[in-house]
Amino acid sequence: MMEKVEKASSDSSPLNLSKLLITLTSDVTSRVSFGRKHSNDASMSDFKNQVRKITELVGGFPVSEYIPCLAWIDHIRGLYDKAEQVSKNFEDLMDKVVQAHLEATDKPTKDFVDILLSFERQNKDGIEIRRSDIKFIILDMFLGGTATTNSLLEWTMTELIRHPECMKKLQDEIRGDAKNLILYISQEEVEDMKYLKAVIKEGLRLHPPFPLLVPRLLTEDVKLKGYDIAAGTQVIINAWAIQRDTVTWGMDAEEFRPERHLDSHLDFRGTNFEYIPFGSGRRICPGIGFAMALVEVTLANLVNRFNWRMDVRVSGDEYDLAEATGIDVCRKFPLIVFPSNA
Numbered sequence: 567m568m569e570k571v572e573k574a575s576s577d578s579s580p581l582n583l584s585k586l587l588i589t590l591t592s593d594v595t596s597r598v599s600f601g602r603k604h605s606n607d608a609s610m611s612d613f614k615n616q617v618r619k620i621t622e623l624v625g626g627f628p629v630s631e632y633i634p635c636l637a638w639i640d641h642i643r644g645l646y647d648k649a650e651q652v653s654k655n656f657e658d659l660m661d662k663v664v665q666a667h668l669e670a671t672d673k674p675t676k677d678f679v680d681i682l683l684s685f686e687r688q689n690k691d692g693i694e695i696r697r698s699d700i701k702f703i704i705l706d707m708f709l710g711g712t713a714t715t716n717s718l719l720e721w722t723m724t725e726l727i728r729h730p731e732c733m734k735k736l737q738d739e740i741r742g743d744a745k746n747l748i749l750y751i752s753q754e755e756v757e758d759m760k761y762l763k764a765v766i767k768e769g770l771r772l773h774p775p776f777p778l779l780v781p782r783l784l785t786e787d788v789k790l791k792g793y794d795i796a797a798g799t800q801v802i803i804n805a806w807a808i809q810r811d812t813v814t815w816g817m818d819a820e821e822f823r824p825e826r827h828l829d830s831h832l833d834f835r836g837t838n839f840e841y842i843p844f845g846s847g848r849r850i851c852p853g854i855g856f857a858m859a860l861v862e863v864t865l866a867n868l869v870n871r872f873n874w875r876m877d878v879r880v881s882g883d884e885y886d887l888a889e890a891t892g893i894d895v896c897r898k899f900p901l902i903v904f905p906s907n908a
């Protein structure tokens with residue numbers, strides 16, 4: 567990735583940063599799950615397309631869920647056919663991945679799929695795992711991990727470029743007093759970077775990648791703030807609105823201001839309901855550590871090595887802040903930037 571940014575910088579050419587970032591998050595997730603990156607592999611780019619289609623379908627509005635007598639509308643829109651087709655394509659792709667792992671018996675290291683297959687064979691530690699479980703666990707990792715992490719990176723970069731004063735403060739923190747530019751910032755080095763962490767928290771607050779979290783179905787009757795909610799009701803939690811509430815965040819809640827996190831006790835690990843980009847409770851995101859490690863190191867390196875600007879557009883903010891549809895909300899239009907060497 568850094569080589570491509572370096573090239574765009576020396577040619578003074580525009581760079582599609584969104585494309586680079588989704589390739590990075592998919593490659594890192596594939597390395598962990600399949601043992602190698604697949605960015606130049608046709609079947610993997612197909613896999614990415616399937617994942618995008620699934621997130622669009624899951625984030626769509628199935629009329630029948632809310633007004634059952636209008637279920638025919640979903641049929642006419644072809645929602646069920648689309649879901650069936652995506653499910654079949656995904657199943658075929660996963661069969662190929664599993665088959666390739668079963669055939670490669672002499673590999674020196676084991677990846678996530680190998681470990682899951684070994685559980686399937688040995689019924690290890692009393693854990694029973696079936697082939698269909700393996701396919702869905704991998705899908706879960708890709709669905710949960712790639713688009714969300716990409717979305718956080720592209721929105722945080724967007725906000726930093728829109729707020730040069732924050733970008734400068736972050737570059738000062740990362741570059742420190744070093745006389746010569748340090749080429750690579752490691753995970754250990756980002757550990758104490760407080761402003762970097764505040765910038766990422768602010769990106770997550772204004773642009774939670776799953777703005778409506780994942781719907782819940784009540785298992786028992788609940789009384790909440792005077793409302794009676796019956797068992798069986800589907801509840802949608804609007805993290806996007808909660809995280810822009812002026813009562814908690816002040817009158818400048820709509821503004822990108824990382825400083826608000828520097829001495830705030832609010833954290834995203836599920837105990838502060840005012841700030842829940844990863845959800846809360848039993849089904850809280852299990853990938854917080856994975857996502858944070860990747861986002862911190864990527865952002866630190868991009869911002870350390872390069873200065874960034876976007877094209878000035880007549881439509882301005884409307885274009886830069888337009889959101890795509892789907893369960894995860896990334897930018898509607900790719901982030902096109904001009905990097906230059908620091």
Ligand code: HEM
Pocket residue numbers: 706707710711712714715718774775776779780843844845846847848849850851852853854856857
């Ligand atoms: C910035 C990055 C990420 C964000 C904002 C995010 C957010 C979320 C949210 C909101 C949920 C639903 C929680 C709930 O309903 O209470 C979730 C679930 C999940 N996430 Fe993440 N996630 C991120 C990265 C990751 C990564 C990197 C992985 C895996 C490598 C991952 C794997 C999962 C899985 C497997 C679930 C389902 C958990 C369950 O249902 O028990 N996520 N995530």
